[in-house]
Amino acid sequence: MPSSDAAKLLRVNLTSEEVRFEELDLGTRRAYLGGRGFGILFLYKENPAGVEPFSPHNRLIFASSIIGGAPVPGINRISMVSKSPLTYGFGEAEAGGFFGPELRRAGLEAIIVEGRAENPVYLHVEDGRAELLEAGELWGMQTKETVEEIRRRLGDPLIRVACIGPAGERLVRFANIIVDQRYAAGRSGLGAVMGYKRLKAVAVRGRGRVEIHDPEKVSTLARWFAENWRRYPGANARHTYGTLDGIRGLNMDGVLPTLNFRGGSFEGLEKISGEAMNETILTGREGCYACPISCKRVVEGKPPYITDPSYGGPEYETVASFGSLCGISDLSAISYANQICNAYGVDTISAGNVISFAMECFESGLIGEKETENISLNFGNTSSMLKILEKIVKREGFGDILAEGVKISSEKIGEESIKYAMHVKGKEIPMHEPRGKVGVGLQYALSPSGADHMQCAHDPVYEREAEHLKTLGINKPVGRLDLGAEKVRLFYYSTLWWGLLDSLCACKFTFTPHPAGVYTPNHLVEIVNAVTGWGTSLWELMKASERAINLARLYNIREGHKPDMDTLPERFFQELEFGSRKGQKIPRGEFLRAREIYYKMAGWDEGGCPTEEKLQELDLGWAIINAN
Amino acid sequence: MQIEVKYLTYIRDLTRTNSEIIEIEGEMDLFELIRILGKRYGDDFYELILDTEKMELKNGVIIGINGKVARRLDEKIRDGDTLVLSIAVGGG
Numbered sequence: 001m002p003s004s005d006a007a008k009l010l011r012v013n014l015t016s017e018e019v020r021f022e023e024l025d026l027g028t029r030r031a032y033l034g035g036r037g038f039g040i041l042f043l044y045k046e047n048p049a050g051v052e053p054f055s056p057h058n059r060l061i062f063a064s065s066i067i068g069g070a071p072v073p074g075i076n077r078i079s080m081v082s083k084s085p086l087t088y089g090f091g092e093a094e095a096g097g098f099f100g101p102e103l104r105r106a107g108l109e110a111i112i113v114e115g116r117a118e119n120p121v122y123l124h125v126e127d128g129r130a131e132l133l134e135a136g137e138l139w140g141m142q143t144k145e146t147v148e149e150i151r152r153r154l155g156d157p158l159i160r161v162a163c164i165g166p167a168g169e170r171l172v173r174f175a176n177i178i179v180d181q182r183y184a185a186g187r188s189g190l191g192a193v194m195g196y197k198r199l200k201a202v203a204v205r206g207r208g209r210v211e212i213h214d215p216e217k218v219s220t221l222a223r224w225f226a227e228n229w230r231r232y233p234g235a236n237a238r239h240t241y242g243t244l245d246g247i248r249g250l251n252m253d254g255v256l257p258t259l260n261f262r263g264g265s266f267e268g269l270e271k272i273s274g275e276a277m278n279e280t281i282l283t284g285r286e287g288c289y290a291c292p293i294s295c296k297r298v299v300e301g302k303p304p305y306i307t308d309p310s311y312g313g314p315e316y317e318t319v320a321s322f323g324s325l326c327g328i329s330d331l332s333a334i335s336y337a338n339q340i341c342n343a344y345g346v347d348t349i350s351a352g353n354v355i356s357f358a359m360e361c362f363e364s365g366l367i368g369e370k371e372t373e374n375i376s377l378n379f380g381n382t383s384s385m386l387k388i389l390e391k392i393v394k395r396e397g398f399g400d401i402l403a404e405g406v407k408i409s410s411e412k413i414g415e416e417s418i419k420y421a422m423h424v425k426g427k428e429i430p431m432h433e434p435r436g437k438v439g440v441g442l443q444y445a446l447s448p449s450g451a452d453h454m455q456c457a458h459d460p461v462y463e464r465e466a467e468h469l470k471t472l473g474i475n476k477p478v479g480r481l482d483l484g485a486e487k488v489r490l491f492y493y494s495t496l497w498w499g500l501l502d503s504l505c506a507c508k509f510t511f512t513p514h515p516a517g518v519y520t521p522n523h524l525v526e527i528v529n530a531v532t533g534w535g536t537s538l539w540e541l542m543k544a545s546e547r548a549i550n551l552a553r554l555y556n557i558r559e560g561h562k563p564d565m566d567t568l569p570e571r572f573f574q575e576l577e578f579g580s581r582k583g584q585k586i587p588r589g590e591f592l593r594a595r596e597i598y599y600k601m602a603g604w605d606e607g608g609c610p611t612e613e614k615l616q617e618l619d620l621g622w623a624i625i626n627a628n
Numbered sequence: 629m630q631i632e633v634k635y636l637t638y639i640r641d642l643t644r645t646n647s648e649i650i651e652i653e654g655e656m657d658l659f660e661l662i663r664i665l666g667k668r669y670g671d672d673f674y675e676l677i678l679d680t681e682k683m684e685l686k687n688g689v690i691i692g693i694n695g696k697v698a699r700r701l702d703e704k705i706r707d708g709d710t711l712v713l714s715i716a717v718g719g720g
Contacts (some may be wrong), residue, residue: 233676234688237638237715246717248637249690274637459717460690463697467682477699515688515716 005110007066012123014054014197014296015115019123019130019323024031024109028300030094030534031619033541034065037503037548038093038110039081042485043090044555044623053085053189054171056116062103062162063111063365065505067102067531069210070218073225073291074394074493074510075527076100076517077605078162079502084172084188086405087425087450087557092502093176093190094290095162096296099185100505102160105206113199114605122150122163122620129209135200140166143181144310152204153531162199165193165345167393171195172403172426176351178342182312183288186347188427188449189405211532221527225510225518226292234516238295238509240275243316244517248273251324254581255436257325259379259421261571263537264433265579268329270320281331283309288507295509295516301332307339320431321352326359327379329623337389346395351392353428354409355385356401360420366413373397422569425561433540434456434572436581437480439491442594445566446495448552454502456494457513468512471521471538473498479583483590489599497521500545504528550602550610554623563608566595629653629707633665636714639689645652654706659683659701661711676714690716705715 006108007029011020032041039061051057060082067075078100084091103111107128109176118133134228138146147161151569153522159448161180168175172456178184194200210217229235237245250256254264260558261302270276277297284298297313300306314322314334322328322337355377361367362377369376373400375384391399406428410421422429427450434441437459444451459480462469469475474490496511504524509516511524525538573588599606615624633659634647643665650664666674679686691698692712693705705711 041697186641231676231686232688232714233638234687236676237688240641245637245715248716252636252712252719458717460697464682464685464690466700467679468687477697480697512687515690517687 004046004627008107008128010108010111010125010570012111012113012130012132012278013115014113014121014132017117017132018578019132022127024403024617026327029066029109030536031382031544031547032110032494033500033503033544034068035063035077035079035094035503035505036081036499036552037544038063039549040217040548040555042110043081044084044551048115048278049558050560051083052106052417053083053088053091054194055198057114058083058193058483060113060190060193060197060199061110062101062113063505064100064109064111064373065503067528068102068109070527070531071290072218073293073401073569075504076187077505077507078103079212079505080177080185080190082182082188082190082193083559084130084190084427085171085192086189086407086427086451089425089450089559089561090448090552091188091189091190092449093304094502094505095179096176096507097179098161098289099160099179099204101210102204102206104210105208106204107206107208111202113197116196117198120198122203123199124154124203126205129457130260137172138200139169142166143178143345144308144343147181148202150201154205156205159203159205161201161203163345163572164194164418165343165393166348167344167403168192168195170395170403172346172393173405173408174347174354175345178345181310184342184344184347185454186349189347190347201449209457212342212531214530217526217530221530223291229255229293229518232518235293235518236498238516239293239497240450241278242285242297242313244274244319246279247316247319252580253436254576254579254584255433256324257320257431257433258579258580260360260399260420261429261433261569262360263578264436264581266324266329266577267325273332274335277313277331282313285511286312290505291506291507291510293411293510299335301335305330305332305336307332310617311339311342313583317431318352321349322355322385325352325356328382328385330382333382333386336384338387340386340393344395349430350405350428351362351389353389354392354406355416356386357396357403357406357409357422361413361417366417367398371398419570422484422571423451424568425565426509427451429569432567433574433576435584435586438584438586438591439480439487440525441572441586442483442488442491442598443495443593445568445591446598448556452491454508456491456498457508461513463492466513472513483506483587483594485597488594488601492598492601495546495549496542499549500524500541503545503548528531539543543618548620550615550620551623553608553610554605554615554620557609567610631707631709634710634712636712637713641711642676643669652707654665656705657695657702658705660698661705667704683694688698690714
């Protein structure tokens with residue numbers, strides 16, 4: 001008898017102050033798995049069509065998965081989903097750490113939050129109980145203060161806290177939700193949704209046992225990982241240098257976003273490399289639940305940018321967005337920017353983007369010191385970068401405009417600035433230059449949540465033969481600049497695979513084809529079967545991923561997204577201005593053709609809408625009427 | 629005849645040098661070069677780079693030959709070539 005036939009869902013209505021537990025039935029769990037799957041299912045079914053992101057009726061969903069809580073490395077992230085105030089479509093973000101398994105031990109697989117509290121509150125969940133508690137005095141606190149105060153009030157230092165900082169309260173559009181002050185569910189502006197709802201935090205404590213069908217098999221898999229990860233160079237590199245392990249290679253290859261994506265190589269690279277971090281500010285390494293790799297950094301910035309190690313260290317995306325993108329080569333200052341973002345609760349990728357956007361506007365004369373209130377926003381000006389960041393997170397002065405994200409900011413600054421606004425569907429571009437790995441451009445354009453670099457593994461990993469790729473049906477190498485049908489095919493398969501990892505709240509770094517991967521896709525099937533006893537297959541799991549991707553697509557169409565939004569900023573169709581790939585661009589015709597091939601491969605019509613037959617094939621027939 | 633081999637980040641930690649010139653006799657394939665490097669840097673290096681059961685580079689290892697990624701172990705290396713050994717970046 002499978003052990004995990006039913007699980008609990010918690011419904012929270014902030015308007016009526018009601019909390020209610022429901023059963024999540026086996027059929028739903030097996031078809032949607034958790035994470036992204038649960039998030040889009042609840043969003044599609046329960047959000048009114050066309051609802052504003054800042055509305056009591058916009059749901060905010062926290063989801064673990066059907067395998068969450070199992071003591072195995074790499075499967076215990078937490079997913080958060082809502083309608084995004086950046087994209088006005090499907091918004092998602094995930095965080096590592098320990099919140100996901102805590103939620104499962106507290107007896108829950110997911111939480112759906114609706115409504116808006118009259119006064120600030122926080123949600124306390126503990127061992128099958130839930131209550132809304134007053135948070136008036138917490139309002140205005142930074143994330144670390146919030147975590148400490150909640151733990152003090154509840155008298156339990158082991159409570160896990162997902163909270164917003166002052167930026168979420170002030171509806172900064174790229175505000176995020178931070179877990180235990182250093183694990184960021186960074187993207188899509190979900191912290192602003194939480195701030196609108198006046199929900200300061202979700203605090204979770206679980207002492208229960210997660211039901212596991214075959215505990216011995218689960219132990220065997222965890223032991224195998226622990227004993228073998230050292231045999232993989234990518235995993236070793238991630239332990240040694242964290243996510244900064246690849247920045248030198250990206251720079252050499254000319255795909256390190258630099259000066260607001262004008263170029264692909266940064267002259268200050270040596271000072272912001274993984275080696276530089278290890279030699280200067282690194283004080284420790286941390287990891288997530290049950291994982292021995294410890295890819296997260298602990299740092300202490302040097303004067304004048306002394307930082308608090310408890311906020312964690314900057315990851316690659318943060319180092320590049322405040323570093324090369326803004327022309328800054330001071331790792332302590334970048335760590336300080338990271339701390340401001342984690343303390344106030346904003347996404348570091350979007351924050352670096354809006355600042356580099358403003359720097360280019362400043363240098364081109366579209367804005368001046370009158371607008372910036374005497375801040376000289378030149379590329380490379382470290383103190384100005386930090387000053388404007390503080391204004392953004394507090395919504396002060398010119399920071400109030402930039403707090404809207406690059407899309408709305410550019411509309412306010414003027415038409416001339418739109419060409420400097422680097423975003424897709426309103427969400428800022430991550431730190432991967434698509435002109436040197438064009439499949440990344442395709443994923444930016446086609447991601448259901450706007451520009452996102454974690455939709456599928458990047459082009460270089462498909463350039464050589466590898467057995468683990470064959471598991472996914474990718475049998476021959478395809479070049480990084482190829483945008484033909486072969487690339488689209490592997491891109492589609494890989495998107496399904498990483499989409500599956502998003503639904504199972506799994507860490508993409510621990511699975512192949514990520515270069516740091518240790519597990520193969522077949523290990524994931526073994527984990528799911530060991531935990532659930534379902535006897536499932538990679539086929540069934542990949543179909544669940546495809547179901548979630550199609551439902552997210554349908555959701556975006558319902559909310560008004562058009563196919564012409566599946567595109568890239570104009571700059572990516574123009575030549576890189578400098579770096580080792582100077583002159584390279586994405587050929588527009590090839591890009592448009594690849595997009596058309598993708599639609600057809602996915603079973604979508606010419607306008608990018610899933611066909612009725614495709615929806616029926618995915619058992620999404622019920623969604624057709626809703627979409628129309 | 630000689631080739632230049634460069635090492636990036638984590639690979640460099642294993643070799644403890646940024647780059648080196650290696651003398652070769654005539655043409656050789658990539659597998660032979662990895663064997664030479666294995667003798668120079670030891671079994672640990674060899675086993676971290678190469679999956680000897682599947683006879684392919686380990687996941688994460690990427691080798692560029694004159695700016696192009698080597699797709700197979702039987703690719704030829706010739707006098708004057710420049711190779712870069714690094715860890716691929718796949719997002720994140």
